[in-house]
Amino acid sequence: MPLVTIDVIKDVFTPGEKQQLIAKVTEAMIAVEGEALRAVTWVRINEFESGDWAIGGQALTAVDVQQMAGKVAA
Secondary structure, eight states: OOEEEEEHHHHHHHHHHHHHHHHOOOOOOOHHHOOOGGGGGGEEEEOTTTTTTEEETEOOHHHHHHTTTSSOOO
């Protein structure tokens, strides 16, 4: 059974956006693996606290990620 894990920083994605991620990743898996695996395709989202994720030694917050995505002003 396929298991897809998506790691994100908490409060970056809304509940609706997380549902979209789950739906679209599931559809991508089915496109490759076939409809028969839909019932056993698992997608989970792990949320990390703001500041518990770092790139290049610099901790990232939810606001940092939203700024990179252009969702809030820098």
